[in-house]
Amino acid sequence: MTETPDLPGGSGLPLEPSEADLHDLLTRASGFVEDLVSGLRDAPVSWPDLDEGLHAEIRATIDEQGGSFDRGLSLMERGLPEGFNTASPGFMAYIPGGGLISAGIADLVACAINRYVGVSPPAPGMVEIEWRVVRWLCDLFGYLPESRGVLTSGGSMANFSAIVAARNDRLGEDLRGARIYVTDQAHHSIRKAARLAGFGAEAIRIVPRDERLRMQPEALSHAIVEDRRARLRPACVVASAGTTNTGAVDPIEPIADVAREQDLWLHVDAAYGGFFQMTKRGAASFQGIERADSITLDPHKCMFLPYGTGALVARDGEKLRRAHMETADYLQDLDLGEETIPNFGEYSAEFTRSFRGLRVWLPLMLHGVAAFRDALNEKLDLAEHMHAALTETPGLELPWAAGLTVVPFRVAGEPDVANAATRQVLDRVNASRRVFFSTTTIDRLLYIRPCIVVHRTHRDRIDEAIDLIREATGAVHSQK
Amino acid sequence: MTETPDLPGGSGLPLEPSEADLHDLLTRASGFVEDLVSGLRDAPVSWPDLDEGLHAEIRATIDEQGGSFDRGLSLMERGLPEGFNTASPGFMAYIPGGGLISAGIADLVACAINRYVGVSPPAPGMVEIEWRVVRWLCDLFGYLPESRGVLTSGGSMANFSAIVAARNDRLGEDLRGARIYVTDQAHHSIRKAARLAGFGAEAIRIVPRDERLRMQPEALSHAIVEDRRARLRPACVVASAGTTNTGAVDPIEPIADVAREQDLWLHVDAAYGGFFQMTKRGAASFQGIERADSITLDPHKCMFLPYGTGALVARDGEKLRRAHMETADYLQDLDLGEETIPNFGEYSAEFTRSFRGLRVWLPLMLHGVAAFRDALNEKLDLAEHMHAALTETPGLELPWAAGLTVVPFRVAGEPDVANAATRQVLDRVNASRRVFFSTTTIDRLLYIRPCIVVHRTHRDRIDEAIDLIREATGAVHSQK
Numbered sequence: 020m021t022e023t024p025d026l027p028g029g030s031g032l033p034l035e036p037s038e039a040d041l042h043d044l045l046t047r048a049s050g051f052v053e054d055l056v057s058g059l060r061d062a063p064v065s066w067p068d069l070d071e072g073l074h075a076e077i078r079a080t081i082d083e084q085g086g087s088f089d090r091g092l093s094l095m096e097r098g099l100p101e102g103f104n105t106a107s108p109g110f111m112a113y114i115p116g117g118g119l120i121s122a123g124i125a126d127l128v129a130c131a132i133n134r135y136v137g138v139s140p141p142a143p144g145m146v147e148i149e150w151r152v153v154r155w156l157c158d159l160f161g162y163l164p165e166s167r168g169v170l171t172s173g174g175s176m177a178n179f180s181a182i183v184a185a186r187n188d189r190l191g192e193d194l195r196g197a198r199i200y201v202t203d204q205a206h207h208s209i210r211k212a213a214r215l216a217g218f219g220a221e222a223i224r225i226v227p228r229d230e231r232l233r234m235q236p237e238a239l240s241h242a243i244v245e246d247r248r249a250r251l252r253p254a255c256v257v258a259s260a261g262t263t264n265t266g267a268v269d270p271i272e273p274i275a276d277v278a279r280e281q282d283l284w285l286h287v288d289a290a291y292g293g294f295f296q297m298t299k300r301g302a303a304s305f306q307g308i309e310r311a312d313s314i315t316l317d318p319h320k321c322m323f324l325p326y327g328t329g330a331l332v333a334r335d336g337e338k339l340r341r342a343h344m345e346t347a348d349y350l351q352d353l354d355l356g357e358e359t360i361p362n363f364g365e366y367s368a369e370f371t372r373s374f375r376g377l378r379v380w381l382p383l384m385l386h387g388v389a390a391f392r393d394a395l396n397e398k399l400d401l402a403e404h405m406h407a408a409l410t411e412t413p414g415l416e417l418p419w420a421a422g423l424t425v426v427p428f429r430v431a432g433e434p435d436v437a438n439a440a441t442r443q444v445l446d447r448v449n450a451s452r453r454v455f456f457s458t459t460t461i462d463r464l465l466y467i468r469p470c471i472v473v474h475r476t477h478r479d480r481i482d483e484a485i486d487l488i489r490e491a492t493g494a495v496h497s498q499k
Numbered sequence: 500m501t502e503t504p505d506l507p508g509g510s511g512l513p514l515e516p517s518e519a520d521l522h523d524l525l526t527r528a529s530g531f532v533e534d535l536v537s538g539l540r541d542a543p544v545s546w547p548d549l550d551e552g553l554h555a556e557i558r559a560t561i562d563e564q565g566g567s568f569d570r571g572l573s574l575m576e577r578g579l580p581e582g583f584n585t586a587s588p589g590f591m592a593y594i595p596g597g598g599l600i601s602a603g604i605a606d607l608v609a610c611a612i613n614r615y616v617g618v619s620p621p622a623p624g625m626v627e628i629e630w631r632v633v634r635w636l637c638d639l640f641g642y643l644p645e646s647r648g649v650l651t652s653g654g655s656m657a658n659f660s661a662i663v664a665a666r667n668d669r670l671g672e673d674l675r676g677a678r679i680y681v682t683d684q685a686h687h688s689i690r691k692a693a694r695l696a697g698f699g700a701e702a703i704r705i706v707p708r709d710e711r712l713r714m715q716p717e718a719l720s721h722a723i724v725e726d727r728r729a730r731l732r733p734a735c736v737v738a739s740a741g742t743t744n745t746g747a748v749d750p751i752e753p754i755a756d757v758a759r760e761q762d763l764w765l766h767v768d769a770a771y772g773g774f775f776q777m778t779k780r781g782a783a784s785f786q787g788i789e790r791a792d793s794i795t796l797d798p799h800k801c802m803f804l805p806y807g808t809g810a811l812v813a814r815d816g817e818k819l820r821r822a823h824m825e826t827a828d829y830l831q832d833l834d835l836g837e838e839t840i841p842n843f844g845e846y847s848a849e850f851t852r853s854f855r856g857l858r859v860w861l862p863l864m865l866h867g868v869a870a871f872r873d874a875l876n877e878k879l880d881l882a883e884h885m886h887a888a889l890t891e892t893p894g895l896e897l898p899w900a901a902g903l904t905v906v907p908f909r910v911a912g913e914p915d916v917a918n919a920a921t922r923q924v925l926d927r928v929n930a931s932r933r934v935f936f937s938t939t940t941i942d943r944l945l946y947i948r949p950c951i952v953v954h955r956t957h958r959d960r961i962d963e964a965i966d967l968i969r970e971a972t973g974a975v976h977s978q979k
Contacts, residue, residue, distance in 0.1 A: 032865050034599055034803060034874055034954045038537060041600060045529035048604045052611040053521055069623055074840075077627045080860070081635050085867025098624020099612060105621065106613040113829065118613025119514060120521060124528045126606040130805035130858075131532040132579060133586040133598025141585065143549055144578020147557045155561050172652055173851040183695055192699040194674075207827035208850055214825075215663055215848055217697015219672040263829050319851065323514060325610035327853025345694075347687035349593065349743050349939040349948070352925075360554075368695055370688055371653040371799065373807025378610075380560070385512050387565025394514055445832075459829040468829070474514045 031085050044088055051092055055099075056120060059475065063452035064109040066100040073097045103455050105326075108475035111484070112457035114263060114291050114317075117473035118325040125381035126325075129374040136374045137364035140353045146360050149376025152383065153361070156316060157332050159296050161309040167336025169367040170318075170328065170375040174290030177315040177331035178257075179212040180343065180368055184313060184333060185255040185284035186216055187342035194218055198246050200239055200256040202228045204264055206288055209257050226256075231419055232265055232461070234258060236273035243281045255284040260305050260314075261292020264459045265468065266422020268292060272307030279310075287311040290329065292423050294321035297392040300399055301423065313339070318379050321398075322391060323474040328375060339366045398424045398471050401481045405469060408485045414492050427459070427466040430492065438465040440495050447491035454484045511565050524568055531572055535579075536600060539955065543932035544589040546580040553577045583935050585806075588955035591964070592937035594743060594771050594797075597953035598805040605861035606805075609854040616854045617844035620833045626840050629856025633841070635863065636796060637812050639776050641789040647816025649847040650798075650808065650855040654770030657795040657811035658737075659692040660823065660848055664793060664813060665735040665764035666696055667822035674698055678726050680719055680736040682708045684744055686768055689737050706736075711899055712745055712941070714738060716753035723761045735764040740785050740794075741772020744939045745948065746902020748772060752787030759790075767791040770809065772903050774801035777872040780879055781903065793819070798859050802871060803954035808855060819846045878904045878951050881961045885949060888965045894972050907939070907946040910972065918945040920975050927971035934964045 032040060077094055080086065104110060106118050134142035136149055149170065157166040171177045182199070190197050194217055201209055203225050210223055224246065227238040243253045256278050258269035271287060278285040287308055293316035295301025296308070308314065312334050319328040333339035344365040346355075355362055364370045383391070402421040409428050410417050416431040430440035441458070445467050449455055456467050469484065512520060557574055560566065584590060586598050614622035616629055633648040651657045662679070670677050674697055681689055683705050690703055704726065707718040723733045736758050738749035751767060758765040767788055773796040775781025776788070788794065792814050799808040813819035824845040826835075835842050844850045863871070882901040889908050890897050896911040910920040921938070925947050929935050936947050949964065 031867060031870070032601070034862075034866055034870055035536075036600065038533065041533055041536060042529070044601070044604055045532065048607055049522070049525035049529060051608060052525065053518065055611055056515075056521060057518060073624065074627050077624070077631055078634075080631060081863045081868065083867055083869045085870060086864050088865060091861055091864050094628075095608065095612075095624075098622075098627065099614070101624040102614070102620060102622040105615050106611075112832075113615075116613070118610055120516065120611055121512070121524070123607045123610025124524055126610050127528055127603045128531060128575065130598055130603025130606050131535055131586075131600055132575075133596070133805045134579070134582070135585050135593075135806060140582060142578075142582040144553065144557070144575075144581040147554050147578065148574075151557055151560060154558075172849050172853065175850040176848065179848065186697075194697055207825045211823070211825040211848075211850075215696065215823075217666075217674055263827075317851070325613045325853065326615060326851055329851075343691075343695075345687045345691040347743075348941070349937065351940060352592075352937045368656065368659060368691075369652050370655040370691075371797070371806055371809075373652065373805065381571055382514075383561045384566050384571050385568060386514055387511060387563055388561065389563045390511070390514055390565060457829065457832045460831060461828070 047088060047092065052120065052123070059107055062104060062107060063100065064107045064455040065103040065449060065452055069101055070097060108473055108477065108480045109454040110473055111469040111471055111476065112455050114320050114470055115473045116319045116326065117323045117475055119323050119382045119474065121382040121385050122324045122378040125378040129377045134374060135371065136376065137370050137372065138353055138355055138362035139360040140355070143360055145374060145376070146363070148380050149363065149374070150360050152376050152379045153332070155383065156330055160314060160332065162332060162334055165336055166332060166334050167339055167361055167366055168330055168332035169363050170330050170379065172327050173319065173329040174206065174288070174315050174317045175208040175211065176368065177290070177329045178206070178208045178288060179215055180331050180339070181286045181313040181315060182212040182216050182255065183368070184339050184342040185286060188338050189254040189284050190252060196251040197222050198224050198251050198253045200224050200226050200242060200253070202226050202234045204228060204232050204262040204267055205257055205259055206263050206290065209288065232262065232267040234269040234274060236270060236277050239274060240277045240281070243277070243283070253281060253283055255286060257286045257288055260287050260289035260308060261423045263291060264461060265419060265427045266292065266425030268304045268422070271305060271311070275307045275310040284312045285310065287314045290315045290317040291320050294391070295395055295423055297388070298395050298399060301395070321395060321472055323394070324378060324382065328378060336366065343367055394474050401471050401476065401478065402426050405471070405481055405485060409488065412489050412492060414496050424471040425468055427468045429464060429466045430495065434463055441465045441467060443495045444488065444491045447494060448487045451487050454480065454487060527568060527572065532600065532603070539587055542584060542587060543580065544587045544935040545583040545929060545932055549581055550577060588953055588957065588960045589934040590953055591949040591951055591956065592935050594800050594950055595953045596799045596806065597803045597955055599803050599862050599954065601862040601865050602804045602858040605858040609857045614854060615851065616856065617850050617852065618833055618835055618842035619840040620835070623840055625854060625856070626843070628860050629843065629854070630840050632856050632859045632863065633812070636810055640794060640812065642812060642814055645816055646812060646814050647819055647841055647846055648810055648812035649843050650810050650859065652807050653799065653809040654686065654768070654795050654797045655688040655691065656848060657770070657809045658686070658688045658768060659695055660811050660819070661766045661793040661795060662692040662696050662735065663848070664819050664822040665766060668818050669734040669764050670732060676731040677702050678704050678731050678733045680704050680706050680722060680733070682706050682714045682749070684708060684712050684742040684747060685737055685739055686743050686770065689768065712742065712747040714749040714754060716750060716757050719754060720757045720761070723757070723763070733761060733763055735766060737766045737768055740767050740769035740788060741775070741903045743771060744941060745899060745907045746772065746905030748784045748902065751785060751791070755787045755790040764792045765790065767794045770795045770797040771800050774871070775875055775903055777868070778875050778879060781875070801875060801952055803874070804858060804862065808858060816846065823847055874954050881951050881956070881958065882906050885951070885961055885965060889968065892969050892972060894976050904951040905948055907948040909944060909946045910975065914943055921945045921947060923975045924968065924971045927974060928967045931967050934960065934967060
């Protein structure tokens with residue numbers, strides 16, 4: 020072991036700490052985590068100010084001799100309140116998730132064992148664990164044994180690999196005149212995925228939506244026929260199972276019919292909504308999803324896992340594999356021929372990456388599937404409850420039913436005035452630091468869009484949120 | 500909190516455990532990690548057998564009611580020996596890394612805080628920490644303030660984003676006739692990145708190498724001129740700063756001259772070798788690397804971090820950003836205009852992903868830069884020592900000096916006989932379960948290529964490896 024010099028002020032902790040030092044690090048990290056979690060209920064959800072001194076201190080870290088763990092934890096502690104607390108029960112902006120501690124424990128173990136899981140021979144036991152998780156994801160959508168999937172860093176990479184698989188399967192290497200169909204409510208990562216995969220901006224064709232912001236299957240069909248007549252090459256349609264804006268779910272069954280008739284790859288972006296498939300209400304709204312060629316899921320959303328846990332499943336695993344597989348001489352010792360446990364690197368844009376399987380498997384294994392289903396049903400109930408309460412609130416407009424657990428609302432009225440008032444309501448509610456919402460714009464109207472997904476969010480916080488919204492709406496109206 | 504039913508046999512641990520349960524989980528996970536690390540020195544490096552019963556048990560996990568943490572840890576414990584132990588001091592196959600425990604502690608904390616770091620406003624303090632790390636990476640190569648970078652899941656994604664940036668900057672949306680120049684020693688992820696980014700297979704042009712397996716700058720220049728004459732569009736050259744096969748370093752300075760003259764994007768794949776820039780020997784062999792437009796680095800290799808930690812730095816940050824940036828209505832509340840702390844999602848193929856910054860920052864901050872430099876110098880010394888010892892070993896052939904810390908060797912003789920004998924030496928050495936090597940093939944000759952990078956590998960294990968190689972070589976020769 021190369022020892023660092025024992026300079027004054029620096030802990031100079033060796034890369035491999037002694038048993039006593041390792042024990043001490045783990046104990047203090049555990050204490051930090053325990054304090055953090057127990058404080059989540061009462062901590063402010065957001066904090067507007069930046070501590071410039073702290074930022075200067077952070078920029079001055081990293082030096083030759085090293086520093087103490089206490090210093091590191093103290094910088095963390097001071098930096099954490101800044102911005103907004105995505106782990107808080109009051110966080111309902113964007114698409115939250117919360118972050119299960121059991122996944123953090125899995126990550127600690129995964130780092131310590133540091134096994135290579137890109138292909139199966141180096142760690143068959145660990146890859147079997149990951150395969151168990153991926154199989155469970157495939158089963159959730161009734162995919163047959165030939166289906167496969169990969170765990171990704173998030174929805175963006177899952178959507179990217181789906182676009183690459185669609186491209187490889189339907190277009191080969193020639194991208195000219197290709198067309199991918201989405202509505203304007205699709206997540207921006209689809210547009211980005213297409214760009215990354217080499218498509219020009221014109222490859223994305225926007226399909227009209229209905230009054231509930233869902234793709235119109237007839238309009239999709241017409242667009243494809245029109246494009247074929249113009250000698251373009253329709254290749255892929257992307258439906259959303261829960262849009263980020265409003266939680267809208269595209270009508271998957273009729274879209275799957277069009278995709279089959281017109282020979283298009285059907286990708287369903289279920290990054291936000293996918294896990295509601297575990298619930299009766301969710302599964303009913305996703306009818307036909309088992310016919311999708313590929314589905315994006317984000318366990319860091321509706322499985323409450325920490326950020327950095329996405330997934331892509333593909334109905335025909337071989338198509339995913341053919342789009343991603345490469346070989347190399349230095350891998351020749353590994354028996355990668357006959358596949359008993361998948362070599363996930365062959366299905367993925369990544370090769371070496373972390374053992375994500377463990378952070379999905381341990382929570383599923385420990386809490387059980389019922390715990391997740393129950394929590395998702397609770398969130399659906401909470402969204403319906405909030406929707407009903409806000410519908411009864413004078414001065415607010417809710418043009419749509421709750422989209423899964425998104426409850427978009429606005430101050431009623433003409434755009435110019437109403438948008439400003441809606442923004443004022445948002446600012447007042449967020450200033451409470453008890454809840455935190457974000458907005459979106461649809462057809463030039465500003466909407467606040469509470470999204471209820473943190474596993475720590477329960478009825479008490481939702482009722483508090485409703486009160487805050489009513490108070491703020493009253494105050495903004497009385498100002499007029 | 501939705502409670503899971505308290506079914507017999509299942510722990511039914513709630514998604515948010517009680518304080519006592521959380522303390523218990525953390526204590527037992529810490530104990531598991533402590534036992535694991537203290538056992539690494541004596542545990543077998545590899546294990547040929549699979550426990551079929553265990554695999555069946557793993558496939559039977561995940562049910563409605565959940566199971567106990569003890570069961571989870573016990574399945575892990577039984578599955579871990581299978582394959583080979585990439586955290587062991589005896590692991591010298593492929594490109595190892597070891598896995599610093601301090602990074603695992605960072606991951607535990609990162610999961611618990613679960614902050615969103617894709618853009619800076621949600622967590623300015625945490626993104627400042629990540630930015631400190633990225634700045635340190637840029638500084639390592641003398642990059643100026645306009646440089647930027649991203650932390651990725653590994654080298655494959657870093658190389659992919661580099662190819663996308665080169666494509667966007669030099670070709671725009673039109674990929675026709677594009678050419679990317681590499682040698683046949685480049686990592687397969689370059690070929691894969693080009694495919695993922697929409698290039699056809701013909702876009703990769705192989706440039707001849709010299710007798711030390713390094714790109715020939717004159718041959719590169721000729722190839723480009725020839726391609727331009729054929730109305731093709733030379734766009735990018737990828738040099739290696741430490742190939743995976745042999746650790747060969749392409750002559751970066753003259754390649755940078757050609758790239759400048761011919762207006763090509765110069766990407767340096769330093770996934771394996773990059774951090775040797777911290778050492779005098781490494782920096783001397785990478786002369787000119789500061790002129791690269793982009794550099795791939797893998798902290799999970801020569802910074803000894805756990806798998807899942809790659810990086811890409813770009814000399815002109817704006818070029819990286821323009822190639823990756825997208826916007827969306829639902830992000831309108833975030834002030835992403837003036838950049839004080841980078842919005843890393845704008846520079847990356849990813850959007851939501853884990854807080855990788857912490858797992859690089861905490862080890863650097865805690866151990867200090869000197870600890871890493873010293874460890875890398877130690878590994879360079881060990882490689883030179885092994886090279887000298889094997890050169891003196893009768894019957895072995897070492898055609899090249901150690902490439903950074905890769906020491907390729909083979910049994911001397913005609914390919915047919917020698918390749919078989921080399922494979923026998925490998926099998927004998929690996930059967931010791933004290934060290935583990937892998938092979939590669941270059942010009943039809945099989946080479947064993949020890950790669951010394953695990954931070955736990957010291958002189959005692961290298962001397963043991965040398966003895967094992969000598970013994971095996973003697974035994975194989977005496978069989979003839």
